Amino acid sequence: MNEIEVGIGIEKIETGIEGFDMISEGGLPKGRTTLIAGTSGSAKTVFAVQFLSEGIIKKDEPGVFVTFEEPPGDIRKNVISLGWDVAKWEQEGKWAFVDASPVVGEDHIIAGEYDLGALLARIEYAVQKIGARRISMDSLGSIFGRFTEPGLVRNELFKIAAAVKQMGVTAIITAERTHEYGDIARFGIEEFVADNVIILRNVLESEKRRRTMEILKFRGTSHQKGEYPFTVIKNVGIVAIPLSGIELKQRSSTVRISSGNIDIDKMCGGGFFRDSIILVSGATGCGKTMLSAEFAADATKNGERALLLAFEESREQLFRNANGWGIDFEKMENDGILKVVCRYPEAEGLEDHLILIKSIIRDFKPHRVIVDSLSALERVSTVKGFREFVIALTSFIKHQEVAGLFTSTTGELMGGTSVTEAHISTITDTIILLRYVEMFGEMRRGITVLKMRGSMHDKDIREFNIDGKGMHIGKAFSNVTGILSGHPVFSAPEEVDRVKDLFK
Amino acid sequence: MNKFKLRLYITGKTPKSERAIANLKEICENELDGLYELSIIDVLESPQLAEDEKILATPTLIKDLPPPLKRIIGDLSDSDKVLLGLDLLPAMDNTKKGDKR
Numbered sequence: 232m233n234e235i236e237v238g239i240g241i242e243k244i245e246t247g248i249e250g251f252d253m254i255s256e257g258g259l260p261k262g263r264t265t266l267i268a269g270t271s272g273s274a275k276t277v278f279a280v281q282f283l284s285e286g287i288i289k290k291d292e293p294g295v296f297v298t299f300e301e302p303p304g305d306i307r308k309n310v311i312s313l314g315w316d317v318a319k320w321e322q323e324g325k326w327a328f329v330d331a332s333p334v335v336g337e338d339h340i341i342a343g344e345y346d347l348g349a350l351l352a353r354i355e356y357a358v359q360k361i362g363a364r365r366i367s368m369d370s371l372g373s374i375f376g377r378f379t380e381p382g383l384v385r386n387e388l389f390k391i392a393a394a395v396k397q398m399g400v401t402a403i404i405t406a407e408r409t410h411e412y413g414d415i416a417r418f419g420i421e422e423f424v425a426d427n428v429i430i431l432r433n434v435l436e437s438e439k440r441r442r443t444m445e446i447l448k449f450r451g452t453s454h455q456k457g458e459y460p461f462t463v464i465k466n467v468g469i470v471a472i473p474l475s476g477i478e479l480k481q482r483s484s485t486v487r488i489s490s491g492n493i494d495i496d497k498m499c500g501g502g503f504f505r506d507s508i509i510l511v512s513g514a515t516g517c518g519k520t521m522l523s524a525e526f527a528a529d530a531t532k533n534g535e536r537a538l539l540l541a542f543e544e545s546r547e548q549l550f551r552n553a554n555g556w557g558i559d560f561e562k563m564e565n566d567g568i569l570k571v572v573c574r575y576p577e578a579e580g581l582e583d584h585l586i587l588i589k590s591i592i593r594d595f596k597p598h599r600v601i602v603d604s605l606s607a608l609e610r611v612s613t614v615k616g617f618r619e620f621v622i623a624l625t626s627f628i629k630h631q632e633v634a635g636l637f638t639s640t641t642g643e644l645m646g647g648t649s650v651t652e653a654h655i656s657t658i659t660d661t662i663i664l665l666r667y668v669e670m671f672g673e674m675r676r677g678i679t680v681l682k683m684r685g686s687m688h689d690k691d692i693r694e695f696n697i698d699g700k701g702m703h704i705g706k707a708f709s710n711v712t713g714i715l716s717g718h719p720v721f722s723a724p725e726e727v728d729r730v731k732d733l734f735k
Numbered sequence: 736m737n738k739f740k741l742r743l744y745i746t747g748k749t750p751k752s753e754r755a756i757a758n759l760k761e762i763c764e765n766e767l768d769g770l771y772e773l774s775i776i777d778v779l780e781s782p783q784l785a786e787d788e789k790i791l792a793t794p795t796l797i798k799d800l801p802p803p804l805k806r807i808i809g810d811l812s813d814s815d816k817v818l819l820g821l822d823l824l825p826a827m828d829n830t831k832k833g834d835k836r
Contacts, residue, residue: 330789339795342816343755343809348746349778349790356782378792 241452244364244401247285248278250471254455255446260427264392264402268415269431274442274463275405277313278431279367280306281468282403283326284315292364293325295357295400300373303328314466327357333377341379347387351394358398366400372407415447426450432458436613439580444471460619462582470586472623485685488599488634491529492522494704495663498680498689503661506632507684508625510605510655512639513665517676518697519638520544521556522663523601525701526636528558531568535598540588541573542607549573556701570595581612581620589627600628604638605655625658660684668694668714670721677714678704739763739771739821740800744785746778746793751810755794758811766823796820 243257252258259265259282269275283294298306306328307317320326331350358366371388378384395402408414411432428447433440443458461471487502490509496502503509513519523539530537539560541549549571553560563569572591574584592600602624609617628635637655656662662681667674679692691707692714713720743759745752756775763771778785778793788797796807798821807820818824 329786331791332789334789339806339808340816340820341808342814342820343758343812344751345792345794345809346746346751347792348749349744349785349793349795352746352778352782353786353790356786374791 243452245290246282247289248281248469248471249467250459250461250473251444251469253473254444254459254471255449256452256454259401259403260449260452261401262396262399263426264395264404265427265429266415267403267405267429267431268408269405270408270411270433273408273431273433274461274469275431276301276306276369277310277463277469279369279403279405280310280315280317281313283365283367284310284313284317284468286365287320287325290364291325293327293361294365294367295327295329295354295361295363297329297331297354297366297368299331299368300370302332303330312465313463313468315468324361327361327363329353329357331374333373347384347391350387351391354391355394355398358400363400366395366402368402368404370405370407439611439613439616441580441613441616442582460582460616462580462586464583464586467586470582472582472585472619474619474622484632489529490522491525491527492702492704494695494702495522495678495680498678498691498693498704499661499683500686500688503634504685505634506629507634507660508629508655508658509634509636509661509663510639510659511636511663511665512641514641514667517665517667518695518702519640519665520549520552520603521697521702522665523603523636523638524549524553524556524558524560526599527560527569527601528553528563530597530599531563531566534568536568536570536595537563537599537601538591538595538597539569539571539601539603540591541571541603542576543604544573546571546573555699556697557699570597576607576611581608581616584608585620585623588624592627592631592633598633600633600635602635602637604640606639621655622658625655656682664715666692666714666717668708668711668719670711670719677708679715737770737801739767739798741771741773742788742797742799743773743775744778744788744790744793744795744797745775748777752777752794754810754812755796758814758817759796762811762814762817762821766818766821798822 242261243255243259244261245252245258267275267278280296283296286292286294296306310317317326321328354366357363375381375384392404411434415428415430427449430445430447432443432445434443442461442463444461445458446454446456455473459471459473461469463469484505486505488505489496489502490499511519511522527537527539544552550560560569560571564571570591605621608620612620625635659682661683664679664681666677668677676695677692678695680688693704693707695702695704708714710722711719712722743755745755759773763773776784778790792808794808794810796811798805805820805822807817811817815824
């Protein structure tokens with residue numbers, strides 16, 4: 232049945248809500264009513280207001296807002312910070328309120344039969360007055376508390392929903408839910424707008440709030456399935472983060488860029504590819520930040536721009552350390568070829584970090600993006616949330632066709648992997664491991680190129696040193712095995728020679 | 736006796752509207768001795784007036800005068816309730832109603 236209906240018959244209108252149009256594969260079904268259900272605080276009203284706002288801003292489509300809960304004055308005030316000047320649109324005749332909010336201190340007596348014909352008449356009048364293409368009704372639950380007969384109210388709302396359909400406008404109805412995972416909405420509201428249902432969630436998970444949206448059903452048309460994270464940000468409103476909407480369609484470049492270190496370039500068979508994602512993994516203090524700094528500095532040498540996102544160190548620390556390696560970040564920043572952004576991972580949720588990073592990349596248009604470290608962001612989110620973040624970020628960077636270098640801190644000094652690697656190793660094009668190697672009572676450092684997509688690379692595990700001029704890569708650890716697992720075992724040189732001879 | 740100022744909002748000339756008008760007129764004639772001023776507003780004809788007054792349900796009767804302002808919803812067939820809403824029930828009956836609720 233679905234196969235016949237998919238793609239034909241039902242047109243969609245773009246809501247203009249970032250990310251949502253991708254999840255919904257084109258927006259809301261045109262001329263139909265969609266139920267937005269969510270618990271209190273799940274951003275239903277923001278969704279309802281944004282649906283109209285984006286229509287006015289992006290498409291010049293007027294909209295009617297029917298409010299059952301908050302008085303219009305409150306709504307105007309509340310959404311100013313999201314960048315929507317409702318009062319101005321009202322004056323321009325692009326926005327009309329139908330105020331069905333409760334009148335404070337005014338009670339009514341019921342003396343006989345009644346209906347909600349007046350409400351319907353007012354909605355029809357408002358739609359005609361401004362030539363509305365969109366309607367938002369927020370939120371239906373509150374009207375049930377004001378009349379004693381829920382059956383009658385439901386019947387009347389059914390009539391209104393049917394009438395709205397007749398008017399040919401696209402409508403949103405919001406409704407309260409009592410539980411994040413339970414009935415779709417209270418009072419059986421979903422029954423009369425059962426065509427399309429979207430659920431907004433605001434779940435508390437490991438002490439962190441996580442907002443997600445899910446399209447439960449779009450009758451007769453397709454959509455992406457499952458929960459998608461979203462966030463509400465100042466001056467923008469709701470931004471959803473579509474994951475499965477991401478396509479693997481980025482072009483691949485054969486142009487090589489330097490890592491900033493001749494030895495590493497050699498190990499990688501001539502440098503990184505220009506639009507690749509490089510993961511540098513290692514324990515704390517083994518040279519990841521230095522490698523990032525060299526990579527950033529190399530970009531600026533060639534007149535390219537680099538963006539360094541630091542989540543572990545402050546600007547002062549970072550600049551001082553870079554100076555120690557002979558890299559002058561301050562001058563590069565003044566020249567406008569480098570941008571260093573330092574933020575606490577805890578400063579905001581991962582969704583907000585992602586949106587911020589994206590907007591910086593869009594504005595600054597760097598050729599290289601460095602995140603030091605990606606694993607610092609791990610602790611501000613759930614495992615699932617982090618995975619989504621990494622996928623969204625890497626795919627965004629790839630689409631911009633810039634090189635991305637991420638560092639990841641492993642939990643153990645000697646070997647092991649981190650969650651970061653588990654999630655992103657398949658997305659990355661190059662993986663470089665930095666490892667401590669314990670040898671004869673001394674901590675040495677080893678480097679190896681684990682993976683280099685599309686190119687030959689050095690398979691040795693080499694020793695390296697860091698001094699005032701940067702990183703120097705030396706010879707391979709030829710008589711040690713088990714470095715990567717964290718349990719180095721030494722073989723006598725004669726044994727190594729003997730094994731080599733075996734294969735000659 | 737104070738003069739009553741009443742407004743009745745209806746949506747179209749439906750049987751419910753007609754009933755409300757008839758019931759109201761009867762109550763007014765019997766109880767108010769003609770000391771009233773009644774305007775009937777059809778929401779379909781003057782939607783802006785309904786918007787201004789935030790009318791949701793019809794029929795709705797609004798008593799502007801004498802104060803306090805009262806809203807009575809329905810076809811006004813429950814005349815006791817209407818009298819209660821118009822503050823016309825004797826104090827005795829008022830307490831009885833209160834007890835029932």
